[in-house]
Amino acid sequence: MYKQSGPKRVVILGGGFAGVYTARQLLKKARPGEITVDLVSMDNFMAFQPLLPEVISGSVGIADTATPIRQILPGATIHLREVESVDVENRRVICSAGFQPHLLELNYDHLVIALGNVCNFQGMTGLAEHAMPFKNLADAITLRNHIIRIMEEADCEKSEAFRRELLTFVVGGGGFSGVEVIAQIHGLIWRARRNYPNINMDECRFILVHSQDRILPEVAAKLGHYAEKQLRKRNIEILLGCRLRSATPRSAILADGREIRTRTLVSTVPSQPHPVVEALIRQQGWQQSTPDGRKRPMVRLPDTPMLQMEGFSDVWAVGDCAQVPLPMKAGQAQAYAPPTAQHASREAVSCARNILADMRGEKGKAFNFFGIGALASLGRRRGVAQILGVCISGFPAWVLWRLVHLGKLPGIYRKFRVGLSWLFDFIFPSDIIQLSLKQSGGxxxxxxxxxxxxxxxxxxxxxxxxxxxxxxxxxxxxxxxxxxxxxxxxxxxxxxxxxxxxxxxxxxxxxxxxxxxxxxxxxxxxxxxxxxxxxxxxxxxxxxxxxxxxxxxxx
Structure with a gap:
């Protein structure tokens, strides 16, 4: 087993909120020479997830949502690699090869797993091939380019049937991501329509497919109903109690057999564990009960209240991939932290504090954060917000949404750039440039x-x-x-x-x-x-x- 004298080595897997903020807190709170921090990420930037839908409509610039990790973590060692496996017995992480075709091995004293989730299309034939995911900045850029290409094609298309197919946009999932994505797709086409004289908004069809009985189940019912009303006023169809069953290159097929002809299908749900997390769950034999009493593998790493992975004192799990228990309230069942950015950033602070306490032989502190509220932008200067139980909707909620996220952006420079983008968005029309991001294939x-x-x-x-x-x-x-x-x-x-x-x-x-x-x-x-x-x-x-x-x- 790996043991190191001198500074303790902390290896962090994942470049999202949880991983980057844990590293930042460790570097900020550690004593000189106490630790070294290695962070493994697929990208050299941290994307500010709440603003990704606005990339679709062009309300913010593409680079405005991304902050270079090296600027946030000047004292850390950054490895741009994919995590292949974790050997918890020998305290070792195996990462993919770079330009030199050799695997990278990282030994650790403490390991923080913050790998998030990945898209899951199991049981839904054709979605992996034909549905566009919406998880990261690359997905947002790809979707924006695709929609602009669709408008370019539709403006010149003579066949009415094919034009309807081109101008039909389907989004699966009525949570925060799905609602904001369909709103921003509508916003992009609504604002760009003057540049496409042959496209009429009346022939565009926008469809939101959601499996539950109302959209935005994360907020109070009246806010969900308000959001539904706002979207329907823009002729956005909302299909409640429906699921996507399969997809082809030219259609989305619902569970009830209905077929929607479309060239744009976006899926914001569901998700599954990262392959490395899934492998760890299988190795440890962690299972959970289903509603019908059967056992199945867990979908998140089980944590202790201190954010240590169950059974390990040197492995910590935070963010979307972790099942973080919250303090129990009298008469209520055990609750767990939801996979949101506000919880991930707080988990990062708590995790860093407890890692340093463990190194120093001090007592750690259990994670205790129940959330402040939730916000969603509906586009067209409308939004919904639920802050400390108070419900706000309309223009005030939209302003609050922007102010809160502007304040959460890392760095004054990034805040200034996004603020300017929003100001210019009020004054000038957004650009409709399609970026040709051609990549060499497999x-x-x-x-x-x-x-x-x-x-x-x-x-x-x-x-x-x-x-x-x-x-x-x-x-x-x-x-x-x-x-x-x-x-x-x-x-x-x-x-x-x-x-x-x-x-x-x-x-x-x-x-x-x-x-x-x-x-x-x-x-x-x-x-x-x-x-x-x-x-x-x-x-x-x-x-x-x-x-x-x-x-x-x-x-």
Whole structure:
């Protein structure tokens, strides 16, 4: 097991509210030389989640919602990696490879898990392929670009039936995210309509699908009814008691069989544990009871009141991925902190305080925060707010929504930028620029010169290759000697064994002449061999043949 003398190493997984604010509090409250902080995040910025819907309509700039993590945490070490696994017995975290194809291992004295949740489309055929998620800044940008592209297409489309399909927008989920997303989609099209002379708002259709009997169940019923009334006044259809069952490229299909022809389907629900959290839950055998009495794996990491993961004194869980118990009130069942930004930021403060207390041999303090209230923007300068039990709606609630979130933004500079964006939004029309964020896909063609290596022995097996043109040799380093195993030609596949077995490369591939290869990313390759049975059998047979011949032509 890892043990370190000197400063204690705290590793934090996740770059959201909970993770970043925990790191900030640790750096702020720790004594000089007491700790080091490592934070692992997929992005080098922290997105301010409550403002993401406003990115859709252009009320705030794209960069205004993101704050560089290095500016918030100047004393921390930032790792831009994906968390692969957590070994709680040996106090070790395994992270994905970077430009160098080697896994990153981080040992820790204390581990904070703040990985949040991921989208879950299990049991809903086609949603993973055809529904647009709304979880992060990239999703907001993608959705805005998509809607602008839709308007560009619809403005020139002659077929009325296809225009109706293009101009139908469906959002699944009537909580805060779903309500704000449908409102901002409507707002974007309503404000941009003057630039598209052939688009009439009357032919646009906006649909909000919600499984419960009213939207915004997080606030008082009268605020939910007010929000519903405001949305319906804008001709936004609200389908209550309905669920999305499946999706195709051209339709959203409800559980009752109704089919809605659309090219825009957004899902704000449901969510499931991050794969690393899910693996931890399975390892520990944590289960919860369903309403019908059956047992199923938990969906959040169980915490103690001190925010330590149950059964561990050196692992802490905060944010959406944690089931944080609240102090029990007389005559009431055990309550848990909801997955909101205000709770995540308070959990971060409490977690940092208790980590330092544990290091110093002091007594920690149980988490105790029941929430101040809830706010939602409905667009068009309308909103709802419930603060300390007081219900506010309309323009005052919308102003309060903006003031509260402006105050919560990290840094004076960020507050100033967002404030200016909102001021300009009052005066000037928003831009309708579609950003072409073209990314290389999971399958790409690559060129290598003579003597270059495609990959080396010991690298992470993250891609499979097909040799299109040229020749390569397969070499292995054994006992300080280099053995040449094979020579591959056009049409040969290599790199499959490491991907199939999730193992490091056991040989090096070097080009004997200028070569072109087709490079297939691991997840894309898994999909191909899973869906194309003949291809899967052929690849596995090749890998088995090489293994049996002790060729292992790589990997």
């Amino acid at each position: 399958i790409r063609q690559e060129h290598y010169e003579t003597g270059e290596t495609v990959f080396e022995q010991g690298d992470v097996g993250d891609r499979v290759y097909v040799l299109i043109k040229g020749e390569v040799e397969v070499m292995r380093h054994e006992n300080d000697q280099v053995c040449r195993l094979a020579q591959l030609h056009s049409g040969d596949i290599f790199g499959e064994m490491a991907v199939l077995h999730r193992a490091p490369r056991n040989a090096t591939i070097r080009c004997l002449e200028p070569s072109e290869v087709l490079s297939i990313e691991r997840h894309q390759f898994d999909t191909l061999i899973h869906c194309l049975n003949d291809l899967g059998r052929s690849v596995r047979a090749t890998a088995e043949s090489r293994s049996n011949c002790n060729d292992k032509t790589d990997v």
